Amino acid sequence: MGHRRLKLLSANIQAGSSTRGYHDYVARSWSHVLPMGDKRGSLDAIARLAGEYDVVGLNESDPGSLRSGFTNQTHYLAQRAGFAYWSHQPNRRVGGVASSANGLLSKIEPSEVVVHSLPGRVKGRGVMVARFGQCATPLTVAVAHLSLGAGSRLAQLGFIAEVLADDPHAVLMGDFNCTVEQPEMDVLFKRTRLQPPDHRIATFPSWAPQRAIDHILVGDGLNAVHFRAFPAAFSDHLALALDLDVPERCLL
Template sequence: MTRAAILQAAPAERRLRLLSCNILAGASVQRYSEYVTRSINAVLPGRNKMDNLDRLAEVLPQFDVIGLQEADAGSLRSGFLNQTRYLAETAGMPYWSHQPNRAMARLAHSANGLISRLQPHSVLDYPLPSRIPGRGALLAQFGEGGSALAVMVAHLSLSAPARTRQLGFIAELLQDFPHAVLMGDLNTEPGSAEMDHLFNKCSLQPPAQSTPTFPSWKPRRALDHILTSAAVRLDKVWTLPQAFSDHLPLAAEICLPAHVGGKSSASDRHR
């Protein structure tokens, strides 16, 4: 094959599938009353939580990069299991990292998690500004320099003023990356004032349409997001039909120039 033929055969773009999921430390909630009636289960390990994690692990191999929120980093409620690591190993995904955030003695230890088929060049942890500490953002960089894909996983506060500060901080971190993705439970809808603040400060784009994810049993609010910068084409966004917590998992397929995101692997989706 001639060099010209090789160049012609090389894909001009790569497709990646992303998943963002607030897993509520493995707990399953099917109605608002269960926040009260099952409150004791929230701080205790159990077979139901493991079954729920195993069901999620069966889904993960469909995706290339997964962002988790409210994964337990290893405390009483998870049976002292690092849930991000467990999901990655059970799903057969080669790379994982986690960012422990708010620890409540030994009862609960929430974390953001990253699971990936692609090898990150770097993974950095950032505490998010808040009057009450305990929120964080995890920034993974795939590739280097101008060819890097930056993927941030975040779980924001319940307070609108806190979210405004947090999204401003995130915008500053991502503004130098032409190819950037923000995914996570942002606890606000796409048309909110704090989201406008984000879009005005960096190249992340508002979603074309709202995708409700909460509550999982009757989704009405779009609290979970996968946002991309202008240089990343967002081809498809959808929710998974399976509910693994009180949020539906949010999925997306993105398209990048072939040179962006580090080395290609046989499992990359080039189309």
């Protein structure tokens, strides 16, 4: 039995808001809490990008609060981009008017999707774990958005390591808010079969990328090629993509 090639994308979409320079964090701060700006246009641009992929992980996808005009952005992207399957994990609420979620878009049907709350000094982070196939070692895709603080990230990565331990066909994608060289990442590489990437692609800030803080980490039973990054409309993060060769038996 051979391999199937899947195209994966990980994108922090900043709830469809536009940030084209550090000044926008102040000048356009209203767009992070109010339904203003061309968020629908940004989502349509992200949908055109996402539609070229088989499995997409999303961070900062609004699950339907005031700032998105009460639109579930993961569902909207699934419809616009032609994904048959989607799931989301609402996490943080901001000031009672904005919410944030992890999201998953897929053209292949997952056999299960499980969500976990992550530990941390400030609550509101999570990891979503999807499995594809019902064999002993199916393809596992986890989507996470980690904290800004190193101590919280260490606890979160330890939790994720327990979930993905000894899985050769695991993928972990998302906004880690740190590079793979930072000390807290060691727990992940020591306790799981996820491998440090051969390619370091800077994804933040999107207008002048300097830091590789968005990652797609792949288990040693999988082969990843063709790493690349793209603008996700006007998000402050670039989207990260790769092609993944998966043993066909993992998807049965």
